Amino acid sequence: DSGVTQTPKHLITATGQRVTLRCSPRSGDLSVYWYQQSLDQGLQFLIQYYNGEERAKGNILERFSAQQFPDLHSELNLSSLELGDSALYFCASSPGSSGRPSSTDTQYFGPGTRLTVL
Amino acid sequence: TQLLEQSPQFLSIQEGENLTVYCNSSSVFSSLQWYRQEPGEGPVLLVTVVTGGEVKKLKRLTFQFGDARKDSSLHITAAQTGDTGLYLCRSGNEKLTFGTGTRLTIIP
Numbered sequence: 001d002s003g004v005t006q007t008p009k010h011l012i013t014a015t016g017q018r019v020t021l022r023c024s025p026r027s028g029d030l031s032v033y034w035y036q037q038s039l040d041q042g043l044q045f046l047i048q049y050y051n052g053e054e055r056a057k058g059n060i061l062e063r064f065s066a067q068q069f070p071d072l073h074s075e076l077n078l079s080s081l082e083l084g085d086s087a088l089y090f091c092a093s094s095p096g097s098s099g100r101p102s103s104t105d106t107q108y109f110g111p112g113t114r115l116t117v118l
Numbered sequence: 119t120q121l122l123e124q125s126p127q128f129l130s131i132q133e134g135e136n137l138t139v140y141c142n143s144s145s146v147f148s149s150l151q152w153y154r155q156e157p158g159e160g161p162v163l164l165v166t167v168v169t170g171g172e173v174k175k176l177k178r179l180t181f182q183f184g185d186a187r188k189d190s191s192l193h194i195t196a197a198q199t200g201d202t203g204l205y206l207c208r209s210g211n212e213k214l215t216f217g218t219g220t221r222l223t224i225i226p
Contacts, residue, residue, distance in 0.1 A: 042216060042217075043219075045214040045215070058214065092160070104151075104166050109159075109162070
C-alpha cells in the first residue's frame with residue numbers, strides 16, 4: 001500500500017460526458033502528479049501540482065483540467081470525453097521539497113482509476 | 119521530446135533463468151529510475167541511478183547506468199514468479215518521460 005488513494009476504482013461513461021477523478025496523496029506529501037496509461041501511448045505525464053499550485057505540464061489535453069485543494073487532495077476533470085480517453089489514470093505523490101519535478105524524487109503511485117468511455 | 123526505448127517489449131522465461139532488459143535513448147539522462155508495475159496496481163520505484171557507470175544491486179536485481187548516461191540495463195538473476203510485471207524506466211527530466219516498458223512473465 002503506497003498510501004495514495006484514488007476514487008473511483010472503475011468508471012464507465014459515454015462519449016461527450018464529463019467525469020472527475022479524485023486523489024488523496026500520502027500524508028505530508030505536497031506534490032501530486034497525474035498520469036494516463038493506455039496500451040498505445042504507455043504511461044504519460046499529464047500535470048503536477050505542488051501545495052495547491054500548478055508546477056509542471058505534460059501531455060495534458062485542453063479538455064482536461066486539474067486542481068489541488070487546501071487539504072492537498074487533487075481532482076482531475078475530464079470533459080467532452082472521447083473513446084480514445086479510455087485508459088488507466090494514476091495519481092502519484094511525493095514530498096516535492098523543491099516544488100519542481102525532481103529527477104531523483106520518489107513518486108508513490110495510487111492504484112489508479114480505470115476509465116472506460118463507450 | 120526525449121524518447122526512451124525499452125527492449126525487449128515482451129519477455130517470457132522459465133523460473134530460475136537469468137535475464138536482462140534495456141532502456142535506451144539518444145539523449146543524455148541526468149538520472150534514471152526503474153519501476154515495476156504489477157497487474158492492477160501503480161508503478162513502484164525500484165532504484166534511482168545518477169552517475170555514469172553506476173551499478174546498484176537490489177537482492178537479485180542489478181541495475182547499471184551506462185558510462186555516457188544514455189542507456190541503462192536491469193539484470194535479474196534466478197528469476198522468480200514474483201518478478202512478473204511491467205518494468206518501466208523513467209528519465210530525469212521535467213517531462214517525467216517513461217519508457218515504452220518491458221512486460222516480463224516468469225513461468226513456474
